Amino acid sequence: MNLLLIxxxxxxxxxxxxEQIKQGILRGDPAGGELLPSIRSLAQxxxxxVITVKRAYDDLERDGYIFTAPGKxxxxxxxxxxxxxxxxxxxxxxxxxxxxxxxxxxGISCRELQALIAxxxxxxxxx
Numbered sequence: 001m002n003l004l005l006i007x008x009x010x011x012x013x014x015x016x017x018x019e020q021i022k023q024g025i026l027r028g029d030p031a032g033g034e035l036l037p038s039i040r041s042l043a044q045x046x047x048x049x050v051i052t053v054k055r056a057y058d059d060l061e062r063d064g065y066i067f068t069a070p071g072k073x074x075x076x077x078x079x080x081x082x083x084x085x086x087x088x089x090x091x092x093x094x095x096x097x098x099x100x101x102x103x104x105x106x107g108i109s110c111r112e113l114q115a116l117i118a119x120x121x122x123x124x125x126x127x
Contacts, residue, residue: 001029005046013048017056025065025076026085032078036066039074063087 001024005013024030036057037045043053057074060066068074103113 003042003046005048013052014055014059017046017048017053018059021056021060022063022065022088026088030076032076034076036074036076 001021003017003020005016007013009016021036030036036042039050039053039057043050046053057066057068061068061074065077066074067077100113
């Protein structure tokens, strides 16, 4: 799992880390039951604070993506990828609702919004 934190991003470092780990889990890398790096070692490898990693891990644990076994480490939950994907899609659906509301309030047609999304989605696929 390759993780990259961008200090100049407006997104807090713990959020960047949380989302990257979550997306990796949804892709199956790391797999369910796999041991994650310790908070200290991950903080050191990313040149960030232990607090940043701890907050990301705490959020991921709260959401059911990982779990901590005292004295053994932090592991990827065996929480099914299907369930994780479903939860993620629910969050995405809420964001789409907000986007549609905004577009409607600005008089942007469904066709224009679809074209914009298709353009952005296509640009993301090329990377």
